[in-house]
Amino acid sequence: MTLRALLAASFTITVWASLALLTDRVSHLPPVLASGIALMVGGTVGAWQRQAWQAPRATYVLGVAGLLGYHALLFAAFGLAPAVEANLLQYLWPLLIVILSPVFMSGYRLRLPHIAGAVLGFSGAALIIGADGISPNAHYVSGYLCAIAAAVIWAIYSLGCRRLPPFPTSAIAACCLIAGALAVIWHTAQHGVQSLALERSDWGLLVLLGLGPMGVAFLTWDIALKHGDPRSIGALAYLTPLLSTLLLMLFNDRAMTPHSFMAMCTIFAGAALGNMDVIRGLWHRRGRVHTLPSSN
Template identity: 50%
Template sequence: MNSALLALVTILLWSSLALLTDRISHLPPLLSVGLVLTACGLAGAVRLRRWRVSAATWLTGVGGIFGYHFLLFAAFGRAPAVEANMIQYLWPLCIVLFSPLFLPRNRLAANHLLGAGLGLAGAGLIVTGGSFGLRMEYLPGYLCALGAAVTWACYSLQTKRLQPFPSAAVGGFCLVSGLLSLALHFLLGAPGPNPTGADWLVILLLGLGPMGAAFYTWDAAMKRGDPRMVGALSYLTPLLSTLLLVAVNGKRFTPLHGLAVLLVTSGAVFGSLDTLRPLFASLARRRRT
């Protein structure tokens, strides 16, 4: 499976995240993310032997997965959800911009910057609904959201610099991150209800899908593909997530959503030109013959 297809599979899985997490939004955040990541890790334990990786790889994996989720939920607790979510969605742009720093051979071209910019604009319309305002009293939350974006981008790019390791090791990263989240939840004594039977089903689905298999396919996509292209494609996530909410929850599709579709799709195309050019050339040759 090529990198673009792996990235699209990841994006499709992540698009169900909002729909599923909404079903367990009544649970304490650190409890829900801890249970989901632990479920993912336990499911991946069937390949336990492939978790034998270097200490640097463990540090990168756990630091990225736990660090991102910890900062994200800290941001939601300290700033309005719309603004925090928009800021954390800077991670695809960070992946594009940081690529030359982590991978000096991956220089930025105009199409990469244009694709990332269009994707950011489209994602912004989806997440904010066209209204966005920053207030200084929420600065700690904004900084946590920015930290989450930078953490995920650095984790994603650093995996390409490490000694090659099997994607199955991501299960170990999730298990440790999940246990850390649960430990933090109980240490802080966060109040909240215990999961019901229906909640456990959603937790299992999340642990197998958008916070399970998606981490494996994302790891494989980043290792095999051009991070500038993968970063541009990633802005399809909030768009598809919103379309899924429209289809399942009956949310109204507005002209603003239509504009966002155009912007995100254009951004994905421009950001992926390096991958698409050989495909277009191949199709042109076939037509001539």
């Protein structure tokens, strides 16, 4: 993976750590409206550039569908299920990127560690959904399903971007603007213009969401995907649920139950196992750097 991709992925992961924290704080808002406003704000980051509107049509179709679908489902998940559990489930997408890579790109094959990692990861998801023994918690099941669906959509969107003809990164901002506008129009058609009257604090949180995890981070994520190995990026991305869960606990007073902690450990173990090739390669590269002879 190139240095540019590594820096872009690291920056994105750091900014995305705040996504769950901010989304949880606006979970009382209608999910389509909240995601739409945040996406429109995010679009202002780069949609003003001329090249943002010169991408192939397929870019806008995939971008709008992926961005709107993922975030509408994510906001809905946080409103329908406990924040920590919803956050862990939606962060199955890095593992899904590893598992689905052979479907979208040639030259990528699944081996036993990948399959074993997937089994562990989805076992962790099953632990969350089946909070009471092996039967799902019916009160939260709709939120859990929204979180899982969001993970699937984001993995498909991320890998699908690798299959598209070349397009400028700023086109992602244009997709944000289009997706956000469609969401706001859709919500307004259903609930009326009066439903757009939000508290000042809610507007502030939505602007923060739009400028950070739903704005600049999309552009750096696109750079990382274009210039790096998606399996390596998937491995790095598993730092995000850890950081975001810690932020939820520290700033939103969200508790992690022993059940959720066990699920988190299982999901992380699956991610590590599924990305063992990447981890081993990074370790060997580090070893070679440390054994280089010094020059006189």
